[in-house]
Amino acid sequence: xxxxxxxxxxxIRNVGLSGMLVSFGDQLDEATNRATLAFRSxxxxxxxxxxxxxxxxxxxxxxxxxxxxxxxxxxxxxxxxLLLTRDWYQAPxxxxxxxxxxxxxxGTELAPQLEEAADLAGVSEAAxxxxxxxxxxxxxxxxxxxxxxxxxxxxxxxxxxxxxxVTPQVPVGALVLAIRQxxxxxxxxxxxxxxxxQTGLTLFQPEAADPFALRAGDELQFEPVSRxxxxxxxxxxxxxxxxxxxxxxx
Amino acid sequence: xxALRVLRIGPSCTVQDRGRVGYLGQGLSQGGAADTLALAExxxxxxxxxxxxxxxxxxxxxxxxxxxxxRIALTGAEMVATLDGAPLVWNASHRIEPGQRLEIGPAKxxxxxxxxxxxxxxxxxxLGARAAHLVAALGAPVTKGDTLPVGAEMLPxxxxxxxxxxxxxxxxxxxELRLVESFQSxxxxxxxxxxxxxxxxxxxxxxSRMALQLMSEGAGFAAExxxxxxxxxxxxxDVQMTGDGRPFLLLREAQTTGGYPRIGTVxxxxxxxxxxxxxxxxxxxxxxxxxxxxxxxxxxxxxxxxLPSACRPLLRDPADMAxxxxxxxxxxxxxxxxxxxxxxxxx
Numbered sequence: 001x002x003x004x005x006x007x008x009x010x011x012i013r014n015v016g017l018s019g020m021l022v023s024f025g026d027q028l029d030e031a032t033n034r035a036t037l038a039f040r041s042x043x044x045x046x047x048x049x050x051x052x053x054x055x056x057x058x059x060x061x062x063x064x065x066x067x068x069x070x071x072x073x074x075x076x077x078x079x080x081x082l083l084l085t086r087d088w089y090q091a092p093x094x095x096x097x098x099x100x101x102x103x104x105x106x107g108t109e110l111a112p113q114l115e116e117a118a119d120l121a122g123v124s125e126a127a128x129x130x131x132x133x134x135x136x137x138x139x140x141x142x143x144x145x146x147x148x149x150x151x152x153x154x155x156x157x158x159x160x161x162x163x164x165x166v167t168p169q170v171p172v173g174a175l176v177l178a179i180r181q182x183x184x185x186x187x188x189x190x191x192x193x194x195x196x197x198q199t200g201l202t203l204f205q206p207e208a209a210d211p212f213a214l215r216a217g218d219e220l221q222f223e224p225v226s227r228x229x230x231x232x233x234x235x236x237x238x239x240x241x242x243x244x245x246x247x248x249x250x
Numbered sequence: 251x252x253a254l255r256v257l258r259i260g261p262s263c264t265v266q267d268r269g270r271v272g273y274l275g276q277g278l279s280q281g282g283a284a285d286t287l288a289l290a291e292x293x294x295x296x297x298x299x300x301x302x303x304x305x306x307x308x309x310x311x312x313x314x315x316x317x318x319x320x321r322i323a324l325t326g327a328e329m330v331a332t333l334d335g336a337p338l339v340w341n342a343s344h345r346i347e348p349g350q351r352l353e354i355g356p357a358k359x360x361x362x363x364x365x366x367x368x369x370x371x372x373x374x375x376x377l378g379a380r381a382a383h384l385v386a387a388l389g390a391p392v393t394k395g396d397t398l399p400v401g402a403e404m405l406p407x408x409x410x411x412x413x414x415x416x417x418x419x420x421x422x423x424x425x426e427l428r429l430v431e432s433f434q435s436x437x438x439x440x441x442x443x444x445x446x447x448x449x450x451x452x453x454x455x456x457x458s459r460m461a462l463q464l465m466s467e468g469a470g471f472a473a474e475x476x477x478x479x480x481x482x483x484x485x486x487x488d489v490q491m492t493g494d495g496r497p498f499l500l501l502r503e504a505q506t507t508g509g510y511p512r513i514g515t516v517x518x519x520x521x522x523x524x525x526x527x528x529x530x531x532x533x534x535x536x537x538x539x540x541x542x543x544x545x546x547x548x549x550x551x552x553x554x555x556x557l558p559s560a561c562r563p564l565l566r567d568p569a570d571m572a573x574x575x576x577x578x579x580x581x582x583x584x585x586x587x588x589x590x591x592x593x594x595x596x597x
Contacts (some may be wrong), residue, residue: 014430014540015433017374017517021483053271055274056275060483068548120355142276143483143506144277144385144507147276149276162493162510178509187386189505204278206386211377
């Protein structure tokens with residue numbers, strides 16, 4: 001291994017010339033994800049002059065800043081101090097979360113890598129559809145493309161690696177899978193993850209008053225429907241592919 | 251409204267400005283002009299704000315006609331440009347009249363050329379910018395038959411100058427890209443990082459506004475356990491290794507997060523050199539410390555701020571010429587190949 005010792009979290013590291021990353025872990029779990037959502041919001045509340053924008057990834061909070069106005073040492077100090085103010089791993093999830101039930105076709109030519117993913121997870125295709133369709137997953141972070149969620153966490157058998165080759169293109173609404181997570185594609189895009197399901201969701205509508213459909217913390221379930229039922233929904237122009245949305249009362 | 255009609259155009263031309271800041275947390279990368287220095291140069295030549303939108307032309311320009319008198323500037327990758335058949339100097343500003351044909355051909359050096367107009371292009375704003383971000387399905391390429399609206403000149407008539415030129419250092423032939431270590435650099439053994447900096451790369455065919463593929467001989471540049479790293483934030487300039495250890499330089503329109511690890515991050519001030527490296531150019535990487543990187547970036551920003559004062563008249567003002575009648579003012583059209591600062595009124 002190139003690392004001399006395992007890192008101790010939370011960990012503050014530089015990103016390029018003018019970014020800083022506060023990481024709460026190196027794998028995905030419930031507490032780590034809640035910590036990132038709460039810490040990002042606390043950094044925003046701090047309102048440090050020189051901070052340009054913040055974002056979360058799965059287990060980290062990213063801070064982009066103007067290194068002339070806010071030198072590295074000063075930002076690092078402020079972030080370290082903020083880390084000490086509470087136990088971030090115990091933070092509650094954000095308010096105003098929603099639950100989306102999304103009609104999804106698994107496999108077929110619409111989602112051609114279900115079989116491959118099921119093999120890697122050591123289950124039959126039928127068992128895969130049952131497991132994936134029953135999972136209630138949370139939007140752990142929004143990223144990669146506009147409004148696009150990383151969703152987790154799936155059972156341990158779904159800890160399958162990315163492909164070594166990139167798939168040149170999956171369509172909007174594609175449900176792809178790797179490392180115990182789904183990603184639901186908001187735009188047609190290349191990916192190294194396996195395309196297991198197809199939905200009719202449109203996550204980014206740039207001309208809408210609220211262009212981004214999902215928020216980090218929202219919960220989703222991808223309910224299996226037949227290919228024929230999926231095509232009927234699509235051809236009837238059902239809003240958001242027939243997804244049903246309700247508030248999560250925590 | 252003033253407008254520029256598009257009579258013919260290359261396949262990958264888009265309106266670009268400095269892009270959108272503040273949507274990273276929603277998964278939308280900044281985007282904007284591939285060569286941000288070219289945006290600043292055009293703004294300096296037209297004496298206007300560098301936030302205005304210009305037309306970015308990837309490899310090939312087009313044929314344009316103005317609906318009203320307007321000022322233009324040409325920057326970035328050097329392209330063959332003519333106005334009603336007469337050569338126009340690149341890295342300079344010019345005036346065009348209604349009905350005149352502005353023709354911009356293929357790039358002679360570099361990749362992205364820019365056509366700026368006085369007042370900027372006034373295409374619709376989406377999420378606070380006019381920049382097309384095709385990966386995010388924001389905007390569309392400019393096509394034949396389009397009419398590009400042009401914004402009002404913000405300058406008083408007396409200050410709407412043209413005929414200014416800029417000397418531009420070569421950033422179109424490859425060369426050195428300086429990079430700093432980032433949070434995943436230590437996933438790559440020190441030997442791999444050294445070998446990366448000792449390896450010459452050429453731009454691959456998979457070049458886009460998202461990323462530049464980097465080709466090299468020999469082994470790839472693998473990290474430890476690299477197919478199972480958690481997806482993390484991406485910043486422009488990151489050099490990402492795909493599964494087989496082949497590098498991609500991520501640009502301003504890249505995805506905002508990714509799981510393939512990044513060996514380091516190229517300084518923002520070196521990205522114009524990277525995106526303007528055409529097929530066959532050789533790029534090399536050099537590691538610099540964070541302190542050096544910050545100092546070099548600050549020096550670059552100071553030079554950009556000084557661009558307006560670096561613009562100089564292409565020709566001497568006839569009013570300054572005592573023996574005006576001895577000059578041949580019309581017949582000697584300027585060659586696009588010649589150095590505009592050495593030609594003109596000195597015949």
